[in-house]
Amino acid sequence: MSDTHANSVAFVRTEQVPPSPPPFQTSGPVKWAKDNLFSTPLYTLLTIVAAYFIYVILANTLPWILNGVWSTSSLAECREVLDGVSGGCFSVLTERWNQLLFGFTYPSEEYWRPTLAFILLFAAAAPVLFYKLPRKLLIITGLFPFVAYYLIWGGTIFTPILALVGFVAGYFVYQRFVAGSFAAGFFGGVAAALVVWNIGGMLIPENANENAMLLAVPSRDLGGFMLNMMLGVTCVSLSVPLGIALALGRQSDMPLIKWICVVFIEFIRGVPLITLLFVASVMLAYFFPPESTTDLFLRVVIMITMFSSAYIAEVIRGGLAALPRGQYEAADSLGLDYPQAMRLIILPQALKISIPGIVNIAVGLFKDTTLVSVISMFDILGMIRGPILASTEWNGVYWELLGFAALLFFVVCYGISQYSQWLERQLATDHR
Amino acid sequence: MKKSVFFGALTAAAGLAAGVAAAGTLDDVKARGTLNCGVTTGLVGFAAPDSNGEWEGFDVAVCRAVAAAVLGDGNAVEFVPTTGKTRFTALASGEIDMLARNTTWTFSRDVDLKFTFVGVNYYDGQGFMVPKDLGVSSAKDLDGATVCIQTGTTTELNLADFFRSNNISYEPVPIETNAEAQQQYLAGACDVYTTDASGLAATRATFEAPGDHVLLPEIISKEPLGPLVRHGDNEWGDIVRWTLNALITAEELGVTSANMTEMMAGTNNPEINRLLGTEGTLGEMLGLDADWAAKALAVGGNYGEIFEQNIGEATPIGLARGLNAQWTDGGLLYSPPFR
Numbered sequence: 121m122s123d124t125h126a127n128s129v130a131f132v133r134t135e136q137v138p139p140s141p142p143p144f145q146t147s148g149p150v151k152w153a154k155d156n157l158f159s160t161p162l163y164t165l166l167t168i169v170a171a172y173f174i175y176v177i178l179a180n181t182l183p184w185i186l187n188g189v190w191s192t193s194s195l196a197e198c199r200e201v202l203d204g205v206s207g208g209c210f211s212v213l214t215e216r217w218n219q220l221l222f223g224f225t226y227p228s229e230e231y232w233r234p235t236l237a238f239i240l241l242f243a244a245a246a247p248v249l250f251y252k253l254p255r256k257l258l259i260i261t262g263l264f265p266f267v268a269y270y271l272i273w274g275g276t277i278f279t280p281i282l283a284l285v286g287f288v289a290g291y292f293v294y295q296r297f298v299a300g301s302f303a304a305g306f307f308g309g310v311a312a313a314l315v316v317w318n319i320g321g322m323l324i325p326e327n328a329n330e331n332a333m334l335l336a337v338p339s340r341d342l343g344g345f346m347l348n349m350m351l352g353v354t355c356v357s358l359s360v361p362l363g364i365a366l367a368l369g370r371q372s373d374m375p376l377i378k379w380i381c382v383v384f385i386e387f388i389r390g391v392p393l394i395t396l397l398f399v400a401s402v403m404l405a406y407f408f409p410p411e412s413t414t415d416l417f418l419r420v421v422i423m424i425t426m427f428s429s430a431y432i433a434e435v436i437r438g439g440l441a442a443l444p445r446g447q448y449e450a451a452d453s454l455g456l457d458y459p460q461a462m463r464l465i466i467l468p469q470a471l472k473i474s475i476p477g478i479v480n481i482a483v484g485l486f487k488d489t490t491l492v493s494v495i496s497m498f499d500i501l502g503m504i505r506g507p508i509l510a511s512t513e514w515n516g517v518y519w520e521l522l523g524f525a526a527l528l529f530f531v532v533c534y535g536i537s538q539y540s541q542w543l544e545r546q547l548a549t550d551h552r
Numbered sequence: 553m554k555k556s557v558f559f560g561a562l563t564a565a566a567g568l569a570a571g572v573a574a575a576g577t578l579d580d581v582k583a584r585g586t587l588n589c590g591v592t593t594g595l596v597g598f599a600a601p602d603s604n605g606e607w608e609g610f611d612v613a614v615c616r617a618v619a620a621a622v623l624g625d626g627n628a629v630e631f632v633p634t635t636g637k638t639r640f641t642a643l644a645s646g647e648i649d650m651l652a653r654n655t656t657w658t659f660s661r662d663v664d665l666k667f668t669f670v671g672v673n674y675y676d677g678q679g680f681m682v683p684k685d686l687g688v689s690s691a692k693d694l695d696g697a698t699v700c701i702q703t704g705t706t707t708e709l710n711l712a713d714f715f716r717s718n719n720i721s722y723e724p725v726p727i728e729t730n731a732e733a734q735q736q737y738l739a740g741a742c743d744v745y746t747t748d749a750s751g752l753a754a755t756r757a758t759f760e761a762p763g764d765h766v767l768l769p770e771i772i773s774k775e776p777l778g779p780l781v782r783h784g785d786n787e788w789g790d791i792v793r794w795t796l797n798a799l800i801t802a803e804e805l806g807v808t809s810a811n812m813t814e815m816m817a818g819t820n821n822p823e824i825n826r827l828l829g830t831e832g833t834l835g836e837m838l839g840l841d842a843d844w845a846a847k848a849l850a851v852g853g854n855y856g857e858i859f860e861q862n863i864g865e866a867t868p869i870g871l872a873r874g875l876n877a878q879w880t881d882g883g884l885l886y887s888p889p890f891r
Binding site: 195196199215216219225228340398401402406494498502505506507508509510511512513515516518 | 593600603605632634644729730754755868869
């Protein structure tokens with residue numbers, strides 16, 4: 121049959137026509153631009169205006185960045201090199217690099233210590249941040265505070281070891297008694313730790329710091345971005361557990377605990393952070409004799425931790441309130457006591473709901489650490505506003521320095537925010 | 553009622569703490585081995601750490617001289633940076649032994665805040681800087697101008713007094729630090745920047761085009777800047793006072809860091825001999841070594857040398873001696889005799 125038509129038709133296509141690309145107008149970047157940028161006259165107008173603004177900004181900043189001078193030793197020299205051409209004097213960053221990162225009094229031959237502590241921070245944070253990693257890695261996290269303390273402050277190794285032994289002793293006592301009652305375990309643990317610290321404190325010789333392996337660095341020598349990182353990491357990690365305790369305390373049936381928590385939270389939230397910092401640096405000095413004052417770094421950590429824990433407590437209280445009553449009743453009907461119910465049923469759900477709020481406070485807290493420059497601690501902003509801008513070489517450089525500080529903070533804060541979004545996606549159980 | 557008792561107790565405790573700290577500052581310093589000296593967090597030429605973290609500047613030199621006189625080592629100083637807001641509490645609470653932080657000597661600071669100003673190391677006065685194209689030649693033409701002014705300083709009060717007494721108005725733009733003021737002024741946020749004349753000169757020197765800005769001729773205040781100590785420890789106050797006087801007297805007598813060793817061998821001028829401790833018992837009276845002043849001079853030289861090295865005409869700041877010349881050269885520096 122097929123032969124019948126074999127010669128009656130001039131051409132028969134024997135294979136399928138290959139699909140041709142869609143017309144130029146309806147595909148690729150042109151279509152994308154048409155749909156997204158020029159779909160209506162209003163959008164077209166807005167696109168053009170926006171493009172103009174982007175052009176103006178780039179036309180002014182790009183030459184400034186690309187022309188930047190990186191290797192002069194003073195502002196005057198830099199201006200000479202630039203000779204009237206627009207360009208940034210980034211050499212202030214290279215010349216004062218170590219001061220921006222570590223402050224101006226940290227001994228320069230010891231810079232590797234905070235750097236190593238910073239690298240270890242990632243190893244220590246990983247098992248907390250990524251719950252799929254093996255749980256054994258949490259041992260690193262537990263050891264990190266002591267190692268980091270030893271690296272940054274140096275001095276005798278007995279201090280961090282003693283602190284660690286105290287915690288371990290407290291933990292064992294807690295384990296021993298917690299089966300009976302949570303309160304017995306908790307207070308027993310605290311008492312055991314205090315006993316160990318007191319006895320151990322007497323055993324450490326007075327002059328242990330003088331011939332220690334690592335040079336002892338006093339707190340007032342800390343500075344630069346290192347100080348911001350230390351304050352941020354310490355205060356966030358301390359204020360989350362404290363915030364949980366305050367949030368639970370506020371919901372407690374025991375009036376004393378409840379009112380202590382309410383008064384604490386409401387008082388701290390009603391006071392600006394900067395007044396708390398002034399109290400830490402100025403007022404406390406009046407109350408103690410000059411020799412016995414607590415370390416300024418410690419005072420500031422306590423104040424910032426108190427401040428952020430009050431806020432975190434309120435965020436977590438929101439999470440607790442969002443849980444349906446049935447969850448509490450389910451825990452009761454299983455015969456769980458209060459700590460078990462909280463630990464196994466209520467808090468995991470409440471904390472999941474609270475993640476965005478907690479991260480929000482963590483980011484805000486990290487940026488608030490720059491406030492310590494007001495009480496003459498030399499964090500990165502204090503370094504810029506004080507010593508660097510007051511030096512005869514660099515008096516008058518602003519955009520380069522403050523832009524660099526902004527960049528550092530952006531990198532860290534954006535990282536935190538991206539992590540929290542990832543965590544929310546991971547934990548999404550889509551019950552709604 | 554209860555409240556006032558509580559606050560009364562607080563004040564008493566604070567007073568007690570200050571009293572304890574005040575007793576025997578000299579012994580405290582010697583026992584500690586370092587002098588705690590309050591300085592600014594950074595002011596060009598007066599105090600700022602260099603790229604190695606070493607403090608240097610005109611005020612810093614006073615701290616080093618006192619440390620050398622007491623402890624024999626100009627580097628035995630713990631510099632405690634203070635801001636305009638924390639400086640007085642740091643001194644009152646005993647955190648620092650002395651404050652050398654371009655602080656103006658005023659009645660209320662001396663009497664009410666209970667500090668002793670031991671002398672003047674820089675005679676300053678408040679001036680005005682304006683852009684040249686504003687076309688102003690006198691501060692009295694500044695009616696309605698916006699003025700950048702540092703908060704919490706005496707300059708703020710002087711400004712208000714000046715404009716009120718001349719019956720003209722102004723718009724203050726409050727700022728926190730000199731660095732901020734510089735940027736605000738250059739960005740045109742204010743027409744006028746006012747602060748101590750030394751600060752204005754230092755600020756103008758850092759501009760890209762210093763010639764486009766003029767300092768107005770009016771100096772509207774007296775700003776005697778000097779080191780200070782707490783009330784209540786006169787022996788310590790004497791040491792700081794006479795160390796400063798030793799620097800000034802040395803310049804008057806022509807004792808420099810270069811010719812000092814030579815003069816230590818003995819000279820014909822008895823006052824030089826008393827100053828350097830080769831004659832008399834001045835050091836003993838202070839409770840210090842006989843060569844205390846020589847040690848203080850060895851650190852940075854006499855007053856003139858310190859001035860020239862940190863803020864003088866050879867430096868980028870380029871201040872003339874002006875009021876800060878010796879009384880023999882028509883200035884105000886006049887140290888009581890070493891006798």
